[in-house]
Each structure stands twice: as C-alpha cells, then as structure tokens.
Amino acid sequence: MSARQISFARHIHERLIPFRLGLSLAISLFLATLFAGFSISSRATSDQQLLEAIAPYLSTLVESQDRPEILRVLQSISESRGTQFVLVQDKMALASTRSVSEMDRPFVDVGAHILFLGSRYTGHEIVSFRTIARQGGPALSATIYGLSPLAPVLLNSLIISAIAFFAALAISLLSAVKMKAAVNSALAPLDQLREEIQAIGNDTSSLSSSIPIRELEEIRRTIFQSKVDLANARERLAEERAKKLNAASFKSLIHDLHNPVAALRQWLRLWTDPAASPSVREEAAGMVPQIADEILRQVGAAKRNLESEPEALREFDLRECLRASLSRVQSAAGLDRNLSIEFPDRPVVVAHDPDLLQRAVVNLLENGIEASRSKVSLSLEHSGNTAFVRVADDGVGMSESDLPIFLQGRGKSKRADREALGLSSANHIVRTHGGKLIYRKNSMGGATFEIRLEAR
Amino acid sequence: MRGIARTISEKRRLGLFALLCAASFSQAALGVGISYTKAVYSLPLTLDPIKMNDTSSLVAGNLIYDGLLRFSPSLKLESALAESWSTSADGKTLTFVLRSNARFHNGEPVTAEDVAASLLRALSPQSEVGKYYDCIDLQAENGISAKDKRTIEIRLKQPFPPFLSVLAGATAKVLPRKLLSNPGFFDHPVGSGPFQFVGRSSSPRKEIVLKGFKEYYRGAPMLESLALLELPEADAVKAAEAGKVHDLANWPLTAKNEVFQHGRNVSSPVAATWIIGLNARKAPFLDLKVRRLFQRDLDSEGFRKTFYPDAAPARGYVPPGLPGFGVGPEKGLKMARKPSKEKIRLVIPQELARAEEMRKFLEKNLRAKGWNAQVDTVAWADLMAGYDKKTLQAFLVSMNMDYPDAEFLLRNFESSNPDNFSGLHNAELDRLLRRARTTQDRRKRETLYKRSIGIIAGEAVTVNLFYPRANYWTSNCVEGFEPNILSDVYIDYSRISLKAGCEGKVVQR
Numbered sequence: 001m002s003a004r005q006i007s008f009a010r011h012i013h014e015r016l017i018p019f020r021l022g023l024s025l026a027i028s029l030f031l032a033t034l035f036a037g038f039s040i041s042s043r044a045t046s047d048q049q050l051l052e053a054i055a056p057y058l059s060t061l062v063e064s065q066d067r068p069e070i071l072r073v074l075q076s077i078s079e080s081r082g083t084q085f086v087l088v089q090d091k092m093a094l095a096s097t098r099s100v101s102e103m104d105r106p107f108v109d110v111g112a113h114i115l116f117l118g119s120r121y122t123g124h125e126i127v128s129f130r131t132i133a134r135q136g137g138p139a140l141s142a143t144i145y146g147l148s149p150l151a152p153v154l155l156n157s158l159i160i161s162a163i164a165f166f167a168a169l170a171i172s173l174l175s176a177v178k179m180k181a182a183v184n185s186a187l188a189p190l191d192q193l194r195e196e197i198q199a200i201g202n203d204t205s206s207l208s209s210s211i212p213i214r215e216l217e218e219i220r221r222t223i224f225q226s227k228v229d230l231a232n233a234r235e236r237l238a239e240e241r242a243k244k245l246n247a248a249s250f251k252s253l254i255h256d257l258h259n260p261v262a263a264l265r266q267w268l269r270l271w272t273d274p275a276a277s278p279s280v281r282e283e284a285a286g287m288v289p290q291i292a293d294e295i296l297r298q299v300g301a302a303k304r305n306l307e308s309e310p311e312a313l314r315e316f317d318l319r320e321c322l323r324a325s326l327s328r329v330q331s332a333a334g335l336d337r338n339l340s341i342e343f344p345d346r347p348v349v350v351a352h353d354p355d356l357l358q359r360a361v362v363n364l365l366e367n368g369i370e371a372s373r374s375k376v377s378l379s380l381e382h383s384g385n386t387a388f389v390r391v392a393d394d395g396v397g398m399s400e401s402d403l404p405i406f407l408q409g410r411g412k413s414k415r416a417d418r419e420a421l422g423l424s425s426a427n428h429i430v431r432t433h434g435g436k437l438i439y440r441k442n443s444m445g446g447a448t449f450e451i452r453l454e455a456r
Numbered sequence: 457m458r459g460i461a462r463t464i465s466e467k468r469r470l471g472l473f474a475l476l477c478a479a480s481f482s483q484a485a486l487g488v489g490i491s492y493t494k495a496v497y498s499l500p501l502t503l504d505p506i507k508m509n510d511t512s513s514l515v516a517g518n519l520i521y522d523g524l525l526r527f528s529p530s531l532k533l534e535s536a537l538a539e540s541w542s543t544s545a546d547g548k549t550l551t552f553v554l555r556s557n558a559r560f561h562n563g564e565p566v567t568a569e570d571v572a573a574s575l576l577r578a579l580s581p582q583s584e585v586g587k588y589y590d591c592i593d594l595q596a597e598n599g600i601s602a603k604d605k606r607t608i609e610i611r612l613k614q615p616f617p618p619f620l621s622v623l624a625g626a627t628a629k630v631l632p633r634k635l636l637s638n639p640g641f642f643d644h645p646v647g648s649g650p651f652q653f654v655g656r657s658s659s660p661r662k663e664i665v666l667k668g669f670k671e672y673y674r675g676a677p678m679l680e681s682l683a684l685l686e687l688p689e690a691d692a693v694k695a696a697e698a699g700k701v702h703d704l705a706n707w708p709l710t711a712k713n714e715v716f717q718h719g720r721n722v723s724s725p726v727a728a729t730w731i732i733g734l735n736a737r738k739a740p741f742l743d744l745k746v747r748r749l750f751q752r753d754l755d756s757e758g759f760r761k762t763f764y765p766d767a768a769p770a771r772g773y774v775p776p777g778l779p780g781f782g783v784g785p786e787k788g789l790k791m792a793r794k795p796s797k798e799k800i801r802l803v804i805p806q807e808l809a810r811a812e813e814m815r816k817f818l819e820k821n822l823r824a825k826g827w828n829a830q831v832d833t834v835a836w837a838d839l840m841a842g843y844d845k846k847t848l849q850a851f852l853v854s855m856n857m858d859y860p861d862a863e864f865l866l867r868n869f870e871s872s873n874p875d876n877f878s879g880l881h882n883a884e885l886d887r888l889l890r891r892a893r894t895t896q897d898r899r900k901r902e903t904l905y906k907r908s909i910g911i912i913a914g915e916a917v918t919v920n921l922f923y924p925r926a927n928y929w930t931s932n933c934v935e936g937f938e939p940n941i942l943s944d945v946y947i948d949y950s951r952i953s954l955k956a957g958c959e960g961k962v963v964q965r
Contacts, residue, residue: 066779104725
C-alpha cells in the first residue's frame with residue numbers, strides 16, 4: 001500500500017498542527033494562571049485593605065453592640081463586592097452576611113487552608129481577617145472575616161483561558177493561511193523546475209527564463225546540462241556503434257569473398273592441371289569465367305554497399321521507419337497487391353539509421369511485391385530485447401541454396417539484377433545495424449524475410 | 457407596647473384532628489383552596505395597624521398591608537411602597553416618592569394622600585402606637601403633606617434617626633383613605649401587601665384565609681393562598697408532625713423538639729428578651745427593694761435551662777446585637793432582706809406547650825425562696841387585656857421589637873408612655889430618653905441609651921429570663937423561607953414557594 005501523498009503546503013500544515021494546538025494551550029494556560037494569580041492576589045489584597053479600612057468603624061459598632069448597623073454596613077459591602085463577612089466576638093458570630101442562622105452561634109473557623117500573604121485560601125474561598133480594634137479603644141476580642149468566593153475568579157480565569165486559547169488558535173490559523181499562501185508562492189519556482197524537468201523528460205524543453213531561487217536555478221541548469229551531455233553521449237555512442245558495426249560488416253563483406261575466390265582458385269587449378277581429365281578441364285574452363293563474373297558482381301555490390309553505411313545509430317521508434325518505408329512503397333505506381341500491416345501499439349525503440357534501414361525494408365517489400373501473387377505483409381514484433389521485422393509474400397519463394405549468393409550480391413536477378421542487389425543491400429544494411437536477415441519459406445509458400453535487431 | 461409578642465398555650469381539649477378534618481369545609485366556605493397553612497398561636501386580636509400590640513396581629517398585618525419601607529432579613533432598610541426617599545440637611549424633613557405600580561387590593565393606586573391619611577391616623581387619639589410617631593411635627597404647617605399624587609413629605613419635630621426604622625415597622629402601614637370611613641373596613645380589610653384578605657372563620661376552626669395579590673408591585677406571591685390557622689403550641693406541633701401545616705414560625709421551639717424530625721429547622725437569633733414584667737404600681741412591687749430581691753430570687757437560669765436550653769442567658773434587658781446589651785444595674789444596690797408576705801400573682805400564657813410545667817416550676821421556685829407566690833396560666837387575650845389595663849402584678853412575656861433600635865424597648869419605661877407596663881416614673885430616665893431622641897450623633901445616643909438601661913436595671917422592673925433563639929420549623933415542601941432577626945413578623949412570605957410536586961399536599965415526608 002502506498003503512503004498517502006499530500007501537497008507540500010498540506011504537509012507543513014499537518015506538521016504544525018500539534019505545535020499550533022500546543023502553543024495555543026500553553027498561551028491560554030499561561031494567561032489563565034497569570035490572570036488567576038493576579039485576580040486572587042488583587043482580591044486578597046483588596047479584601048485586606050477593605051477590612052483594614054472598616055475595622056475602626058466596626059470597632060465602634062461592636063463596642064456599642066449595634067448589630068443592625070453592623071449588618072447594614074456589611075450587607076451593603078457584601079452586595080457590592082460579592083464578599084461575605086462574619087464578625088466574630090468572643091468566638092461567637094455577632095454578625096454574618098452569609099446566614100442569619102449563623103449568628104449568636106460559635107464561629108466555625110475555616111478548615112484546611114493555605115496561609116499566604118496574610119490571607120487564607122481554602123478550596124473555595126479567600127479568607128481575609130483582621131482583628132477589630134480602635135486606637136485607644138477597649139479590647140474587643142473581635143475579628144472580622146471577609147470570605148470571597150474563588151469560583152468567580154476561577155470562572156473568569158477559565159473564560160480568559162478559553163478566549164486566549166481560541167484567540168491563539170485563530171491567530172495560528174490565520175498565520176497558517178498566510179503561511180500556506182507563502183508556501184504556495186515559494187513553490188512556484190519549484191513548479192517551474194518540475195515543469196522543466198518534465199519537459200526534459202518529454203524532450204521538449206528549452207532553457208526558459210531563470211528561476212528566481214538560486215539553488216533551484218543551479219539544479220535546473222545542472223539538469224539541462226546533463227540532458228545536453230546525455231544527448232552528446234548518445235550521439236557519440238551512436239556514431240561509435242555505427243563505426244563498430246561498419247567495420248564488422250566490412251569484414252563480413254571480405255569474408256563473403258573468401259568462398260568464391262577459393263572456388264575460383266580451385267577451378268583454375270583444375271583448369272591448368274595437366275593431370276586433370278579433359279572433361280574436368282573443360283568444366284573448369286566454363287566455371288572460371290562464371291565464378292569470376294560472380295566475384296565481380298559481389299565486389300561491385302560490396303562496393304555499392306560500402307557507400308551506404310550509417311554514420312550513427314540513434315534510438316528511434318522503429319514503427320516510424322517502417323511506416324515511412326511503407327509510404328514509399330505505397331506511393332509507387334501500380335501497386336495492386338494486398339498489403340497487410342501489423343505493428344505493436346507501443347514504440348519499439350531501436351538504434352538505427354532511419355534512411356538506411358528504410359532502404360533495406362523498401363528493398364524487401366519491393367522484392368516481396370514483385371514475387372507475390374496477391375499478398376504481401378509487413379509486421380513488427382517486439383520480444384525481449386529483439387525486434388522482429390517480417391516481410392512475407394505469397395509468391396513461390398526462393399531456393400535456400402541460392403540464398404547466400406543473393407545475400408552476398410553474387411546472384412543475378414531475373415529482373416535486371418534487382419533482386420540480387422536488393423537482398424545484398426538489405427543484408428548489408430541489416431549487418432551495419434548489428435542485426436541479421438533471415439529467410440524462410442512461409443505457410444503461404446512464399447518467402448519471409450525477417451530482420452532481427454537489438455531493441456531496448 | 458408592641459414588644460409583648462408571642463405567647464403561648466391554651467389547653468384545648470378539642471381534638472386537633474377534628475379541627476383539621478373540618479378544614480376543607482371551612483376553606484370551601486371561604487371560597488378558596490389553601491396552598492399554604494401557617495399555624496399561629498392566636499388569630500389577630502385586631503387587623504387595624506394602629507391597634508396592633510401583639511405578634512399575632514402584626515403577622516397578619518404584615519401580610520395584608522405594606523408600608524413605605526421594609527426590613528431586609530438582616531435589617532437593612534429597603535424601599536417598599538416608596539420608590540425612593542431622601543432626608544433634608546437638617547434631618548427634619550423626610551420626602552418619599554411612591555412607586556407608580558403600587559396598588560391596593562381593590563385595584564386603586566396607592567397615593568400620597570393615602571400615606572398622609574394613614575400616618576395621621578397613627579397619631580390619632582384612638583391609636584395605640586402613636587408614641588412611635590409622636591416625633592412628627594403636626595404643629596407645623598406641613599407636618600404631613602402630599603406634594604403630589606406620588607410624593608409625600610413628613611416634617612419631624614427634631615431629627616430622629618430611628619424614624620425610618622419606625623416607617624419600616626409593622627404598624628406603619630398604608631391604608632386606602634377612601635375606604636377608611638367604612639365602619640366595617642377592618643372586618644374585611646383592603647391593603648397593598650402581598651396577600652389580600654379573603655375571610656375569617658371561627659368555627660369549626662379558627663383561621664384567616666388570604667390569597668396572593670397578583671398585582672403586588674414586587675411581583676405576584678408564589679403562593680396562591682395562605683391560611684393563618686390558630687392552634688395551641690402542642691396541637692400545632694402535632695399538626696406539623698401529621699403534615700397538616702407548613703410552618704411553625706410563630707413558636708420559639710427548641711432545636712431538640714421532635715417535630716424537627718419531620719421537617720427543617722431554620723435557626724436564627726431574634727431581637728427579643730423574655731421577661732417577667734413587674735408592675736411597680738402594684739404592691740408589693742411598689743417597693744424597689746422588694747423588686748430587686750424578687751429579681752434575684754427568681755431562678756431565671758434554671759427556667760431557661762429547663763424550658764429553652766437553646767436560648768442565651770439573659771445579661772440585661774436589651775438583647776444581644778443592640779446598643780445597651782450587657783448593661784446591668786450598679787453593684788451593691790440595696791434590696792429587701794426577706795421576701796414580702798404579700799401575695800404575688802404571676803401569670804403566664806396558657807398557649808405555651810409547657811405552660812403547666814412552667815407554672816409549677818416558677819411557683820415552686822418562688823415559694824421555696826419564701827415568696828407568697830401564685831402562678832396562673834391565662835389565655836393570651838386575657839393576659840393582653842390585663843397588660844393593657846395595668847392590672848397584672850407580674851406576667852411572662854417576650855419583649856419583641858418593631859424596629860431595631862434600643863429606643864423601641866426603652867420608651868416602654870418612659871413616664872408619659874401610656875404603654876408603660878411597669879408604672880415606672882423616673883425623671884432622669886425620661887430626660888435621658890428625650891435627649892437620646894434628639895441626638896443625631898450615634899455614639900452619644902448610645903451613651904444615653906446605656907445610661908438609661910442602667911437606670912432601668914437598677915429599678916428592677918423586669919426579671920430578664922433569656923434571649924430566645926428561634927428554631928423555625930418548616931415543612932420540607934417549603935422553599936424561600938428566610939428568617940428575619942427582628943422577628944418572625946417580618947418573614948417575607950411573598951418569596952416563599954412550595955417545591956414542585958408539593959402542591960396539593962402539605963408536607964413532604
């Protein structure tokens with residue numbers, strides 16, 4: 001299963017999500033903690049200051065036991081501040097804004113708490129307290145407790161936290177949108193590079209305007225230069241291959257002369273041998289000029305063949321070459337044969353000289369047409385590393401013993417040497433492409449010539 | 457003296473449940489179903505605010521009528537019919553602006569003329585509460601004047617800071633001027649309070665039925681209707697246990713009362729002192745030394761521990777939380793060497809659940825100390841009648857307060873006060889009280905109060921028993937019941953409601 005592919009911008013976006021959430025959370029927690037700490041501290045300080053401020057007045061009221069007035073004062077403050085007050089004297093609640101029932105009862109002090117900066121912090125409230133005394137007044141054994149609920153402070157902190165979280169998240173998302181746009185903008189040169197690389201792959205590229213990012217431009221130039229170098233290397237390779245095959249075909253031509261020359265020598269020896277019978281000598285006298293003529297034809301053919309050797313073998317789709325060959329044959333006047341074609345759908349890449357190979361195929365097709373009764377076929381097959389070009393006809397075929405004579409250019413065609421020259425030329429051209437020209441009788445009784453070439 | 461408040465039992469042999477079973481008949485007769493039943497030790501002796509001198513009447517008055525101001529549960533002064541008020545720089549002129557949406561139960565708007573008529577009525581000769589309003593300067597050209605339909609101005613003889621508290625009290629109620637001339641008005645009164653009068657029945661059970669006033673300016677009460685059902689304390693407790701009433705706020709129960717197993721205990725201090733009042737007009741209490749010895753011999757702490765252990769021991773006439781609390785007589789005062797041989801009759805309200813036990817306790821206590829004492833239980837109405845006529849030698853009452861100022865309690869002992877139950881005549885005390893009323897400086901006024909209380913303590917006209925702590929029993933169905941430290945009179949029933957599912961049944965068990 002292949003991994004999910006996403007765009008670069010998406011990739012960055014997804015990679016940043018944990019950081020974005022984490023950062024938002026951290027900011028909100030930080031702000032909430034800061035706000036809660038500040039609020040609680042402010043509230044505690046404010047409560048302390050308030051108790052400090054009202055203590056002298058309360059002392060007067062406690063001295064006079066004026067509970068109604070104490071309650072009015074504390075209730076008013078309580079309603080405006082949301083702080084509850086309990087005034088304790090002699091361990092009894094003299095006044096309470098929390099509950100009427102609490103009054104004239106022993107005051108139950110706060111339970112578990114943390115004492116910090118003069119205030120007590122329980123699980124749900126801030127408890128500030130101050131002993132009530134008036135300068136110069138009597139000892140009253142009275143304490144005023146201010147009890148501010150923590151819940152509103154914590155709720156506010158929670159709200160601040162939530163607001164901060166969503167604000168940070170929104171800012172982060174906004175920055176993500178902006179970043180995505182920036183990334184997309186930044187990716188434009190990469191897209192240009194990609195398009196140019198694709199164009200190089202399609203062999204349609206040319207060096208366009210430069211990419212504004214230096215590194216990418218260098219990559220582009222390197223790739224383009226590599227392409228040029230590769231083309232040059234291929235060209236050199238095609239030329240080298242052609243030279244190598246030309247040399248090999250030249251050797252073959254020389255080698256082809258070995259047998260007729262050897263035969264000529266033998267017939268000459270018989271012709272000049274006094275010990276030979278007259279009939280042998282007479283036969284030899286007839287064979288020597290005949291073989292000499294064949295050699296002359298072979299040398300002439302070789303001479304012509306050597307004039308048409310490829311300079312370079314470049315890789316092209318062989319189908320194009322065959323189509324061009326067919327086109328040339330079809331344009332010939334008087335073609336009344338049934339010519340069938342069978343090519344593969346995909347390109348068959350073969351290193352070849354299109355003009356020369358075209359000439360060879362045309363020769364084979366023309367021979368086939370001439371020899372055929374009604375049908376000629378041209379087919380191309382790609383199997384493994386070999387391309388097979390077959391030209392078949394429904395003629396009478398040819399003797400396999402005569403085949404080397406015609407292939408080597410010694411044969412004499414019934415039709416103005418055409419066949420002989422055509423086969424020899426085609427054979428030579430196929431050789432110069434590193435291939436083989438094979439003949440066999442086909443099921444129609446005619447000839448099938450098969451060109452075998454190395455394909456990619 | 458409006459201080460005489462809650463009282464106590466009556467031995468009614470009439471079966472409680474027979475009474476309660478007859479309830480539906482009674483309510484049907486009054487044409488209204490009852491959603492809330494409040495037990496009271498007595499039905500109101502009067503529904504005329506200027507004649508109210510007992511808690512039972514004040515409770516009903518506070519439900520039916522409303523005043524310019526009101527007390528919050530913690531005694532803060534809040535606006536009632538008055539939307540706003542102001543005091544002139546010299547402290548003598550008070551100006552009130554009425555709410556535009558204040559209506560009487562008959563739909564008529566409450567006007568400044570209604571306020572003026574009601575205040576003038578409080579100062580009329582038939583008023584029994586005139587002493588609280590005598591600071592109003594009726595001699596002035598505009599002693600009480602309606603400036604327009606919603607503005608009323610009151611001119612005082614001298615600055616009297618507690619007067620605002622007087623106006624928040626249970627007697628300062630505003631009545632519809634146009635209807636006051638109706639001779640039967642108080643048989644079917646019309647007020648502007650949260651509940652409107654429906655009817656009163658005396659048989660088969662004694663009750664007053666009220667219904668919520670939907671146009672009440674603070675919003676319609678959450679209770680559709682409310683009945684004040686008269687029951688002796690013992691029967692009321694049984695009714696509570698049986699789930700037949702919603703609250704027993706009219707009684708100072710102890711926290712250990714078994715009735716609390718069947719409902720909630722809303723505990724609160726109350727500004728009250730239970731006393732045995734001594735009538736200095738009657739022998740042998742004409743003699744100060746006898747009064748002092750009687751005061752010493754009566755086992756007030758034993759009485760408290762036996763009958764009201766929740767209450768705080770008395771340390772003087774003024775309850776805790778008020779200026780003058782804890783002030784006692786000078787030390788070394790001379791007293792009689794031995795108890796008087798003269799017969800002393802001490803009466804206690806028979807409506808108290810343990811009235812008979814109290815009677816025995818006090819009689820035994822006094823006789824053991826050599827006093828020729830007879831303790832009787834009497835009906836509350838009879839006790840009040842004797843109190844008003846000053847015929848009683850000694851009586852057990854709770855001194856409650858109408859407004860949270862020691863002045864309320866102290867003026868009971870002023871020579872000129874017709875409500876002076878003690879018969880005390882002390883020129884120095886009268887002078888101090890007069891000075892206190894005209895003293896705006898709080899501290900100076902408190903000093904005067906303390907000196908006054910010292911004199912009263914020295915005169916030994918009260919045996920201070922204890923400071924009660926209210927343990928209000930309410931049904932578990934009741935919500936919004938908030939005690940008032942002044943008195944149960946001021947409990948705000950307009951904010952009380954019944955829990956969902958409790959409608960139609962009395963108590964959630």
